[in-house]
Amino acid sequence: MAAAAAASPARASWRPVIPATSAYATRSCFRVGAKRFAGLQTTCTCLHQATRLTAAHVKSGEAEGRPSTESAAAGTPDEESLRRELETAIQEEDYARAAALRDELRVLQEDGRSAVLAANTRFYTAFKNGDLVAMHQAWAKGDHVYVVHPSAGRISGYEMVMQSWEMVCDADYEFPLQIDLQDVEVHVRGDVGYVTCLELVRTKGSSSWGKQVATNVFEKVDGKWFMCIHHASHFDE
Template sequence: MEASNFSALYMKPRLNRSSFFKHASDVMLDSRECTLVPRSCIGSGGMSRHHLPMCPQKGSNLAFSANMRAGANFLPASNGLTSRQASRPHSLKSCQVTREESGGTLSGESILLTEKTLERELQVAIKEENYAQAAKIRDSLRLLQEDSKASVLAANARFYNSFRNGDLAAMQALWSKGEHVCVVHPGVSGISGYDLVMGSWEFVWADYEFPLEIEIKDVQVHVRGDVGYVTCIEMVRTKGSSWGRHFATNVFERVDGQWFICIHHASYVDL
């Protein structure tokens, strides 16, 4: 497969713009201290290097690694996933999910679709005063939402949908609020704290055309108590580029009955 050759995100420093750093008084980066990766910079593996600038850590936990390795395209979200609508949603069984590409289990996208379908049918049944049917649908909806693996997969699908569409507002709503959240973009060190994490998404998305092409493979989900995580392979392609491949780990925590992402860690792998 042809190696990806999509360019660096910026050719001039922009890290000090207010939209990236919400608390400029706490984070002061001199643009002269940023080493930018040129558009023609290709790694030893033939893949273009990661598109974020390399800046030293200064006054915050924003740590862009100066030792970036050659990386594939950044960016995830879910595209090309098969959705299955239940013809009888009220008979929906508890989801036992290990791989999203498996035809025998529900995917995160399918769970989202089923949830929305159930909600619509519930409103229709109530409007038609068919309360027996409404009760069945309500029970199925509750079963789906109480299934921890299904709920984590649905949260994972929402994360990738926001990524695919470049929807910053949706991304902001999906993350836990706090200093404990962390994102590791391919090729750079971790960025911690809600405001800085959100700023990094805005920065990364600045020069891309949406929606992105994204396929997710080898999805596995694990849940224990109020913490769950998803591992997957992200196949990502931006306009005019070839496919990039990343291994991603997404960690979710349950807060007041709702699952929020608190860690996203993506690293490139060879095609």
């Protein structure tokens, strides 16, 4: 998180449409000009259409890492099926069965939260170290993924998102960054999970921390969690 915080101030000056200003420069930890992101703003799709999370169970596992609606493999319990079984057991007043299902559901949810937090850690470790290989591995593949760097527009599609991170890692500062994550919350529903947190980021030689509020959305593909959305915005106290 500390790395993210340090990186987001720099990302403040990356907005592709609006040139970097002196105001942004004073808040930026990274010396990255807005022009470097020219051409990466590839979509103007309304954000609410892309980021809506429904309560329906989403299964992942297609070749490109996109969500599918296929049922879980036979014999593998999933959250929605357990919820349905629990409701049925309660309606039938089979309380012993309901208690067992409740415990199984709790374990599944705890495992899901731990796995999403681990995926979140992989992302920030790649960010902190400027590790492009690890960053590529942290993201889901497909046109549905996108990133919003602080004070910049939306960049959509796996290839374009990776190009934006290549620019970040190619910026004129030393790695590793210092990243501290605060107020971390994780929520999981089926094969979709998200983490909200406050990023505090500082580059080497800097005495100040950049602060961003971040939302990271993950999807499970073939049993592993991958980032599909990273949205960071400046936080002014």
